[in-house]
Amino acid sequence: MIQQWFTPAQHNHWANWFLKERHRFSITGLSRSGKSMLFTSLMTMLKYRSEGQYECLPLLEHLPMNLVEHMWVEPIDGFNMFPVEEHLETLHQGQWPTPTEDVYGFKLVIRLKQISGVKKYLLPYTDVVFEFIDYPGEWLTDLPLLNREYAQWSDSSWAQQMNRPQRDYAHAWHQGVEAFDFDAAPTSQNVATLVGLYRNYLKHAKDNGITLLQPGSFLLGNNSYDWQQHGFTPLPSSVSSDITHPWTVLFSNNFKHFQQHWLQPLKRKTFRQADKQIVLIDLFEGLNHSKQHLYQLKETMSHLAETFTYGDDSWVARHVLRQQNISKVAFVAAKADLIPQAHREPLLRLLKQVTAGAVARFADKPVTFEHFLVSAIQATDPGSSATSLRYRNADNKYLEADFDPLPESIAAMSADEHFPVLPAKVPEDYLPRILNGRGLDRLFQFLLGPSS
Secondary structure (H helix, E strand, O other): OHHHHOOHHHHHHHHHHHOEEEEEEEEEEOOOOOHHHHHHHHHHHHHHHHHOOOOOOOOOOOOOHHHEEEEEEEEOOOOEOOOHHHHHHHHHOOOOOOOOOOOEEEEEEEEEEOOOOOHHHHOOEEEEEEEEEEOOHHHHHHHHHHHOOHHHHHHHHHHHHOOOOHHHHOHHHHHHHHHOOOOOOOOHHHHHHHHHHHHHHHHHHHHOOOOOOOOHHHHOOOOOOOHHHHOOOOOOHHHHOOOOOHHHHHHHHHHHHHHHHHHHHHHHHOOOOOOEEEEEEOHHHHHOOOHHHHHHHHHHHHHHOOOOOEOOOOHHHHHOOOOOOEOEEEEEEOOHHHOOHHHHHHHHHHHHHHOHHHHHHOOOOOOEEEEEEOOOOOOOEEOOOOOEEEEEOOOOOEEEEEOOOOOOOOOOOOOOOOOOOOOOOOOOOHHHHHHOOOOHHHHHHHHHOOOO
16 A cells, blocks of 8 residues: 555655645736636536536646546635635625625645556546635735835826826825825824825726726725725825925835735735736726726736746746746636627737736746636627627616727727726526636636646
């Protein structure tokens, strides 16, 4: 027996090396990019594929259905389990899952039977382990602040607000700053007033599709940073340039507190090292507003690429050098069911343009990447033409919408051009529509396959 060759500790070590194929995924997605729905669909698909032998994910050759012996979910130490049952119940009630405002972690373990040669007897099975962590997208945009000084962030924040599209939503905040008396002492009440004005701007901008908002953690509830106790805002350069000014001293200290007591622990715990990354992007949020929103989304993606470590993920790097870098990246446009098949190619081109800055960040590193269009749930039906879709609206009316062509590039859009997004409600037959979601099989086939 194999067990007789090792002590229990040695056997566990041997099993971890030879019986487990482990994949650590970093699911990188901004707020409203569809992370929670992706997790819900993926867990549901794999459950039905392994337990119900349902023919979903048909192209996923690396997890052949006839070899799946069992599948189970385990918690990751220190994290709450992802509430997939709650999300399915929300869908059953006809509502889309609410955005994540807490952090969840889970392992999905799939046991594959061995069927060939000696492996069948010496290695009777292989466990394929997926580790996923779901977190609020607002945290993602805050991580680059770890590499900033307060004055740098304050100046860059003002510069962004002076350009479109941010400036379209910053009028009330700017008027409040102009009227504010910075000669007055930064009492608790005065600080609360100024931070409240800034937070209202952040909320207003987020509601209108702005992605590059910092600190995004100020927008979340009780599970996030205590902005009421340790809040800060950008300061006018006439104030921030004076390092002895009471407001500059206070906000510089609060900014350091944010870095040391919130961002650093957050990065250590939540943004663990991963070898594969899914970058989830909602292009429809930008298309629904303006070309400036798409350009800003491109800028946001470029900044976020600085946060992660890319490079070699060979066996030697992981087991000898104890390094684990991201070696495969999938850029994913979510909610692709909201556009007809005839317009998928232009949507893919836009995805490649929006991610061009991020791709450039690891162009000289051994990183394999591809772009994908994915539907976590098929919420629409084909229309009467190749450029139309049918869907149910909030009043449960079954409607058909015809789509104008998407632009060939962001630059080709006129300044105020936008493309409305279908307000599709949750279909009553949501479960088979999840199981027939498009693109997830190709996505995971790429991530699980050998590196090129």
